[in-house]
Amino acid sequence: MGSRWRKAKLSLGLNLCVYVPKTLDDYSPLPSDDSTARTPDSAVASPASAGASDIRALMPTTPTPASSGLRLSKSGSRSSKKTCAICLATMKPGHGHALFTAECSHVFHFHCIASNVKHGNHVCPVCRAKWKEIPFQGLPSSGSPHETRVNPGNWLQDDGHMHILRLLPRAGSSNRLHHVTPFFHNSEPSIFNDDEPLDNLTEAAEDSQQECMRTVEIKAYSEFSEIPQSASEENFTILIHLKAPLAKTLQTSNNNFHGNDGSRTSRAPIDLITVLDVSGSMSGTKLALLKKAMGFVIHNLGPSDRLSLIAFSSTARxxxxxxxxxxxxRQDALQAVNSLTSNGGTNIADGLRKGAKVIEERKEKNPISSIILLSDGQDTYTIFPTAGVMHQAQPDHQSLVPSSIRGSSGHQVPVHVFGFGADHDSVLMHSISEASGGTFSFIEAEAAIQDAFALCIGGLLSVVVQQLHVEVECVHPGVHLGPIKSGSYVSRVADNKRSGSIAVGDLYADEERDFLVVVNVPPASEETPLLKIGCVYRDPVTNEAVRVEDLDVHISRPAFVGLPIMSIEVDRQKNRIQTAETMAEARAAAERGELSQAVSILEERRKLLSESLSGQSGDRLCLALDTELREMQERMANQQRYEASGRAFVLSGLSSHSWQRATTRGNSMDSGSLVQSYQTPSMVDMLQRSQTMSLATQRPNPQIRHAKSFPARPEPR
Known part of the structure; x- marks a missing residue:
């Protein structure tokens, strides 16, 4: 019967997509040529376990990249007509779902492919063929030359929209459609106040109060434990150490942390806006990996979390x-991700503006808000201002960040930036992250994009402290404050130098922060009170202010002191700060083209590290710092390598140290030891899930594996 209708269609000269009822036996295998067999791996591979099944069911449908390209085995093509390449569910006529057969012969559920059309995607998700006809909603007006409704044989229809087609105009055609309503509207609203209402958080707040009774922990370490009575110190260093509480949520089952339907979580829900580069350079494997990474993010967001997707190329949408x-x-978000296609230029500024617009105009707000920005190229649409005619000033990259989300606005929304590949503008991306209070990660290896996202959202989904403000006050009348070493965190010292503050902001569960405060210590005949340290913050779940009990810092004043012993904790943090300053100095030399001097600067710091107290004791942070400095030296071996990866590697390291937060940088396994210095338990847990998921989706299925193509490995003895 099917062949007869095809012949009738050809004889009538109709270029239509017609649904022909078939039995299962009528489905013939597709040609094995790669051009028609590029269906997703997950569409043909039945999972080896229930867990793997859940993972594959929630992943976007872009093929998983392999070393030889995005291909599948021949067995995959035989199943492509029985499985919808978008939702991965079985397609059977008469099972309550309309089917859509495209011009390229690939078949999909009608409601699945209509979602692609919603997002302006007019190419086949399987073979990437451009379509001339797409599904449309609504009855066509009589007499329109661009729309046809076909129902041969008066078949019983299980979906009223099944045979509504739109013939896309040819290139250069001025014909317009005035009488057809699309299945999904491609135009976006002028005001983004269509955000979905928030979930009821009352129970979550109550659980949080019961489960997490700890507050931020404050400790202080003096550079030396005692100073002689007659001595005075002008640059005496005190270390302030903060540690956020570890919420019990992180120790519960996966369902509770993921926040699947029916579960509750005591963590603060998030409004996450992803701003993704889909320019022409993102085609192929890059886009496939981006979709896979976004599938992981969507899978790990809970029902109280909200997500918005911005895609940008020449313009943002x-x-x-x-x-x-x-x-x-989740299903709608996955379909939106699956609809992404790559073309055009790179307009990062427009993408950021659109992301900020979502933040500004939403009707309701979750306690946590953040933007994730990913790009692999240079912004080709923004003209930076210049100062004078004789020379061009440094580009004002931070002006790309809308004022509504900058750190100085009082409504800071961090933009966590990911530079993808060797061609992105790392200076621009780093500046955007710094201006907004976010981090900059350098994804050198394409396959690491999911792990980089996992590390980021592992923190964002565990925020337990917001608007943390540290206050420092001198106690002894002869003590005055000097500089406060706080990295990228804003610190202030009063004019009378008797008090100061540090604006820390958000902390992830179990996250730590270290700040160095320099004071003068006058002579005294007895124990000297130096500082009073306190902090206040907001609980993001209960929205209540929490005041931590003040900590007093004293120093012993004996008449005589033997050989002074420096605090190893203070020495460790001095090394971290001085190393970050050295990285910035070496980068400045490299930007001047003085790579040999930059390498020498890094080498000198490595020598000082090894001679320090913490370096000689085998401190892990010092070892990690040395490893990072060595890798920076290697990436400054010549100008070509510095341009390709050295600059981005240094900037990502500076971002990590200045915020004391883990970032992804490069692809070296050795440099990962430094990243681990700032990882929190939730980050580690999310990173492990990402790696487990990657292994589960890459593992071949023994039920469809051919012995010739996939020989079985011998069992280990």
């Missing part, structure tokens, strides 16, 4: 409004 990640929300 909001493809997905701010919606809760319930089961239906």
């Amino acid at each position: 909001r493809l997905f409004p701010l919606r809760r990640m319930t089961e239906s929300g």
